[in-house]
Each structure stands twice: as structure tokens, then as C-alpha cells.
Amino acid sequence: MQKIQSYLYPNRVILIADLAGFTVENTIVYAKTVKIYKGVDNVIQFDVQNADQKRLDLVNTPLVTNLKMNVMDMSGNALPNSPYTVSTTSITGIGTVTIPHADLANIAHQYLQYSVTATDTNSNTIPLYTDSRFSAVGKIEVIGYATPTPHATTIYDRFYGEINFMGNVIQHTSATPCKFYEAVPTTSMNFSIHLTNFIGTIYVEATEDMTVSVESFANATKLQSMTYSVATTTTLTFNNVPVANPVTGQNYNYMRVSWTFPDVWQYGSQQNPNLTYGTVDLVTVTH
Secondary structure, eight states: OOOOOOOOOOEEEEEEOOOSSOOOSSOOOOOOOEEEEETSOEEEEEEEEOTTSOBOOSSSSOSEEEEEEEEEOTTSOBOTTOSEEOEEOSSTTEEEEEEOGGGGTTOOSEEEEEEEEEEETTSOEEEEBSSTTOOOOEEEEEEEESSOOOOOOEEEOOOEEEEOTTSOEEEEOOOEEOOOSOSSOOOEEEEEEEEESOOEEEEEEEEOOSSOOTTTTTTOEEEEEEEESSOOEEEEEEEEEESBOTTTOOBOSEEEEEEEOSOHHHHSTTTOTTOOOOEEEEEEEEO
């Protein structure tokens, strides 16, 4: 039988307020790396001590007040909502700060830096040290989601083109993967396409190739399409595009949105030099 143990303990960091101007031999050797997780509100405790490693009273006749936690990337750029206020608790010397899950939503797994400042009795802003070697800056490791999350929305606003043998330009988005390492496999894809004065045919195509190459979409399957013969401004949607190939029974591995304009020999510059075909501005893909 397998046994899994879980531990409930505070994410606590010891901070030293250098109020006497010196430290003693009983020192903290190093500052630990704080781990926080995406998808949850992360509560961090600070144990504020003096140079003798005795907790400071943060409520009654406090020697330090207005504790703030600054969170920065490794280049020193602050998170949008930094600094965070450190709140006092009923336990002597213990303060807490919460980093909301929303503040970490767009941050990849990486290391951040943090520092904690306070105001002393002389109204000076002072740093609180993460160890007795006067290190004022510590590290935070941002780890992936601790709770289930939906697939992220993919947005394309840059496209590439190629010219076919008829001399027409075919535009494409980048290939979007249909297969992921997931508990519930993706069964369909949704495409939202913003068009401005578009004339032509726009469609979703798919391939079973495992990797994307020049030839991957050479014989691609066109799944859904729409043709505009009159200039219009609209948002076109291709919803619930199935991932499974109805002929082979295999799942497509990649899809992309492509579009063509009218035949240049019929509508091109020789016949109508003022004709424009409009644009595809944005393509949003959800799973």
C-alpha cells in the first residue's frame, strides 16, 4: 500500500531588523527560496526579529512599522501590484502578506526577487534582512499551477503567405496543436476570426503529421470554410471543429486558418486596379 503524507505548515521567512547596528554570533546561515504557486492565493509569513533573534513586537510600541514586500523579476522590474502590504497578526513578531493568484496568471515558471522594507522610529525606511549577512534580497520560485486550469487561448495577429501555381497569394496562421498531455483529450477546436472588408475564401485545415514542416499541409484536409463575395466587416466563427478525422479515425495533430483572395486573372490589377480584398486582423483559437 502506498502512503502519501501531506503537511500543513506556514510558508515562513525569518527577517532581521538591524536596529542595533551589529549582529551576534548566533546567525542565520542562508535565506531559503520561497516557493509560490499559480492558481492559488499564496500567503507568506514573516518572522521579524532583532539582531539577537528575538521577535519584535509589531503591534504594541513597535520599533518597525509599515512593512512592505517588494516583488520583482530578476531584472528589478516590479510586479504590477507590488509592493504588497505586510499585515500584523496576534502572534508577536509575525506578519503575513498575500500574493493573489491573479497577479501570477501571466507569469511563467521562473525565479523572482523580493525584499521587505519597514519604517523605524525615526521615520526612516530601512530594509529587513533575509539573513544575518545583510542580504536584503531573497528569491521566490514561481511554480506551475497547483489547481486544474483550462487551456490557454491562442491569439494570432501575424500571418505568413505563399504564392500558388496560379499566382494567387494564400495566407496562413501558424499551426495550432490539437493534442496535449491531458486527462480529458481535446475533441474539438473553436476559431474566432475578425475580418475587415474581406473578399475571398477563409477556411480551417488540418493535418495528421506529427511535426510541422513545409509539406505538412500540402495535402491538408479542409474542415470548414466560408466565402465572401461582397466586402464586409464581421467576426467569423468556426465552432466545434472536430479533432478526429472522420475518414481515418485518427486525430489531427495540427490545425491552422488559411484564406485566399479572388483569382488575380479575374479580379486582379489589370482588370480593376482599385480593387482591394480587405484583411484578416485577428484569429483566436480555444480548445
